[in-house]
Amino acid sequence: xxxxxxxxxxxxxxxxxxxxxxxxxxxxxxxxxxxxxxxxxxxxxxxxxxxxxxxxxxxxxxxxxxxxxxxxxxxxxxxxxxxxxxxxxxxxxxxxxxxxxxxxxxxxxxxxxxxxxxxxxxxxxxxxxxxxxxxxxxxxxxxxxxxxxxxxxxxxxxxxxxxxxxxxxxxxxxxxxxxxxxxxxxxxxxxxxxxxxxxxxxxxxxxxxxxxxxxxxxxxxxxxxxxxxxxxxxxxxxxxxxxxxxxxxxxxxxxxxxxxxxxxxxxxxxxxxxxxxxxxxxxxxxxxxxxxxxxxxxxxxxxxxxxxxxxxxxxxxxxxxxxxxxxxxxxxxxxxxxxxxxxxxxxxxxxxxxxxxxxxxxxx
Numbered sequence: 001x002x003x004x005x006x007x008x009x010x011x012x013x014x015x016x017x018x019x020x021x022x023x024x025x026x027x028x029x030x031x032x033x034x035x036x037x038x039x040x041x042x043x044x045x046x047x048x049x050x051x052x053x054x055x056x057x058x059x060x061x062x063x064x065x066x067x068x069x070x071x072x073x074x075x076x077x078x079x080x081x082x083x084x085x086x087x088x089x090x091x092x093x094x095x096x097x098x099x100x101x102x103x104x105x106x107x108x109x110x111x112x113x114x115x116x117x118x119x120x121x122x123x124x125x126x127x128x129x130x131x132x133x134x135x136x137x138x139x140x141x142x143x144x145x146x147x148x149x150x151x152x153x154x155x156x157x158x159x160x161x162x163x164x165x166x167x168x169x170x171x172x173x174x175x176x177x178x179x180x181x182x183x184x185x186x187x188x189x190x191x192x193x194x195x196x197x198x199x200x201x202x203x204x205x206x207x208x209x210x211x212x213x214x215x216x217x218x219x220x221x222x223x224x225x226x227x228x229x230x231x232x233x234x235x236x237x238x239x240x241x242x243x244x245x246x247x248x249x250x251x252x253x254x255x256x257x258x259x260x261x262x263x264x265x266x267x268x269x270x271x272x273x274x275x276x277x278x279x280x281x282x283x284x285x286x287x288x289x290x291x292x293x294x295x296x297x298x299x300x301x302x303x304x305x306x307x308x309x310x311x312x313x314x315x316x317x318x319x320x321x322x323x324x325x326x327x328x329x330x331x332x333x334x335x336x337x338x339x340x341x342x343x344x345x346x347x348x349x350x351x352x353x354x355x356x357x358x359x360x361x362x363x364x
Contacts, residue, residue, distance in 0.1 A: 002059070003032040004105055004161075006088045007078035009071045010050075011040040013092035016206070017049050020092055021060065027099045036081055037092070038063045038074035070219075070292060071158070072181040076174065079167055088161045089181065095128075095203045096159040103198060104161040113196040114166040114189075117182065119154035124199030141220060145180075148187035148227050153197060155183045166193070175226040177292050178219025187227040218288040239289040240348045243281055251277035274315075282307040282355075290356045303355045310350040318343035 006024060010017065017037070024035055039047040039062060050062040063081060065074065079087045086105060090096045096118065104116040120127050121142065127135050138156050145155035160182055170188035178184075186193055218239065225238045251273045258269035282304050286295055295303040322339030326332055 001083040002034045003084060004028070004034075004086045004088060004101075005079070005082035005084040006033060006035040006090060006101065007075055007082070008035060008037045008090055008092050009040070009074035009078070010037050010046055010092040011069065011071075012042045012044050012046065014044050014046045014049060016092050016094050017046060018053075020094055020098070021053055021057075023094070023098045024101075027101055031102065031105070034059045034061065034082070034084070036061045036063060036078040038065065038078040040069045040074060041066045070177055071179040072174075072184060073176050073292075075181040076171070076176050079162075079164075080171070082164075085164050086161060087164060087167065089158065091158050093205045095205055097200050097203065100159075100198065100200055101161070107196050107198065108161050108163060112194060114163050114194045115182075115185065116161045116196045116198065117152065117154065117157050118159040118200040119152075119157055119197040120200065120202050121153045122197055122199050125154070126199075126201040128202040129204045130202060141180075144220075144224060145183050148224060149183055150186075150191070152186065152195060155186065156180060157182055159200065175223050178223050179216050180220055180223055184223055184227075187223075218291055234348075236289050236352070237345075237348050240285060241344060243284045243289060244344060244347075246284065247277040247281040250280050278308060278311050279304070281311070285351070293356045295356065306355045307351055310354055311347050314343040314347040314350070317346050 006028075008020065013020075021035070024033075037050045037060070039050060041047070041064065047062055047064040050060065054060040054062055061081075063074075063077060065077070075089050079089075086108060088101050088104065090098060090101070100118055104118065107113060107116045119125050121139075127138070130138075141156050142154060146152070149155035158179075158181070162185065166189075167185070170185060173188040174184050175188075176184065186195070222236065222239060229238070254276045255269050255273035258272045259266065262268050285307075286300065286303070318339040320339075321342050322335045325335035325338055330338075
């Protein structure tokens, strides 16, 4: 087996793959290495380019994923597919400086680190020509990431080398979703990790497009919540509850508008507001809470119906519990809050299995 496996998550990186492979060959000359490129299916031919190279270069391997997507899970699958004692992770977009990999490997071979991280924010590092808005987002995320990564200067880095022994120790505690695998690896150790950092200057992307989106931001907060509370409370529940609060605002806005438009017909206004809020909650949860299990096509409409049924039953449970507590001489606001909490738990766990169909994944 090789000494080092370079894991490259790739999505729509057809133009960058040949240049990346050539750069790795130059920088790792004289080293015993291989690369595993994990291609999330985009029908752009990225997997074909990797396989073509692999046919005459045994150091190159391809994992082609269909129906799944996400940088973190791609990295985990790539690392687990290797038997090498040391694992490097680098992006396919050529923004990371592959010439640093030998230095990072030598640093971890010295034996005093589990992970060696290439940092943009320590002395000597730089974000290069990254847009100011992107730099601000990265800085804010790094500050939030300090809650899990201690004094690491760049917990958002996607460029690092890790010991296989360390990976095997923490792999079952990873969140394993989203786009920030380094922070996940560090947080999973609960402080029992040795880290070294070296500076690097980020390069500009020549081809392809940035993957930053609302989905990435939502997954980042899910990652933090999972490691802070996920052992006690499912991380998804926090996002589900946040969507529910938005739904309350939508409900009240529609209720006010409909009440005025229908000539003070409360029942009709309340029914319309409930329907709009539930529908909005479904689509927001589908995009943010269950971004990795997002329903599409016919499955989305079937999911919407099951969401209506589950949340409708939740509303009945809310009223029943609150009324029972109130009749038992519990303060009205305590009774109302208890009913809402129980209904929220019912809605979350029921829709997690009934609507999005992943009972084994509820803890996420």
